[in-house]
Amino acid sequence: MSDKTTPPAGETPEAVETEQVPVEQRAPEAPVAQADPPPAANRVLREILTSNWLISLLAIVVALLIGAILIAVTDPAVQKAAGYFFARPGDTFRAIWESVSGAYVSLFQGAVYNPKRGDFVNAIKPLTETLTFATPLITAGLAVALTFRVGMFNIGGRGQILVAAACAGWVSWSIDLPAPLHILLATVAACVGGAVWAGIAGVLKARTGAHEVIVTIMLNYVAFYLISYLLKTPGALQAPGANTPKSPPALPSAVYPTLSDLLGVGSYRLHLGFLFAIIATIWLWYLLNRSSMGFRFRAVGENPHAARVAGISVTRVYIVAMLLSGGLMGLAGASQVLGTTTTGFAAGVDAGIGFDAITVALLGRSKPWGVFFSGILFGALKAGGYTMQASQGIPIDIVLVVQSVIVLLIAAPPLVRSIFRLPRPDAEPPARRKRTTATPEAVTK
Incomplete structure (x- = not known):
């Protein structure tokens, strides 16, 4: 009869022999190498x-x-x-x-600041000019950033601003109302005009699958030639008795009050539109980050097919996003007509803002506050560029x-x-120093 012990089922002879060796006689285990936390x-x-x-x-x-x-x-x-x-x-x-x-x-x-202007009131005027240039860039940049977050590309800012300017301008000189109500009505008219013009692209995108880039580019041309025609037509947008394609001036009750009107000092052009730009930035931040609609926007932007499977109406998101984007573009048009060119506007009232807004949105990473500060940066480049050209040639x-x-x-x-x-961002961090930790058995030994 053999004196060897038969190992139980599922165990190897080496495991049985290890169990029969007393703990104090076992060889110490190899130290365990652990990585230090960075x-x-x-x-x-x-x-x-x-x-x-x-x-x-x-x-x-x-x-x-x-x-x-x-x-x-x-x-x-x-x-x-x-x-x-x-x-x-x-x-x-x-x-x-x-x-x-x-x-x-x-x-x-x-x-920013020019100490050669004398007192502080005049020395700080360049900063107010920067903010004036930045006002339409911020709201238009927010419009482009919103569509970026939904996975769309609103390149029709020019046409939307022109239509919004026409709506705001017509209200500003055709209706006589008290100042606060007149300003509010003209601003709302601009937002509605921009939203309707952008909504055309949204509906075509949602219902027919038409690419919004092509549609918005074509709508830019339609808006430009339409507004140009209306500015040459007496009784439409052309100023009475004028021979040039220019609109009538806005009534004083519809003009945005400037910083100088509020403070009673200086000759600042910074107007109420900048406050609207701040409010629009806060609103868009809340919409995208704290609301259920913003969650649907981001879900569609990440993956429209997965969003559709999750029960989100992608077509509705496309339409709503373009409407809101057009409304923000309308704010840019209102700031131009009611704040900057209050003496009447021409077909070039958009001043390239619709295309500059794409740059602002890209620099701001399509985030509301990023767009806000990038708009100020580009406003500074515009305001300072004219001074650089005038003083340095x-x-x-x-x-x-x-x-x-x-x-x-x-x-x-x-x-x-x-x-x-x-x-x-996706790269592995460099190798860190290893430290050796002894096991309790090794310490006992």
């Missing part, structure tokens, strides 16, 4: 380096550097000094510095180049990351 500072730094805000900021920095290069290359003093660079290189670098610094100082003085086209480069870099985040060697 320090909190490293985690915070990585979140900053991979954030979209940093990408946007660095895109602006790169655009300003490229703008500085263009300013230096096109400056006559720099070109003259470069002709004898190898004889006196210091003159070239000095001319470059004077050219670039003078341009950007003028940009700052024309957009630098073409305003340089500002357009800076804006275009910002869009290019925002649309290509990997390019910005490669320039500044930033980590990718």
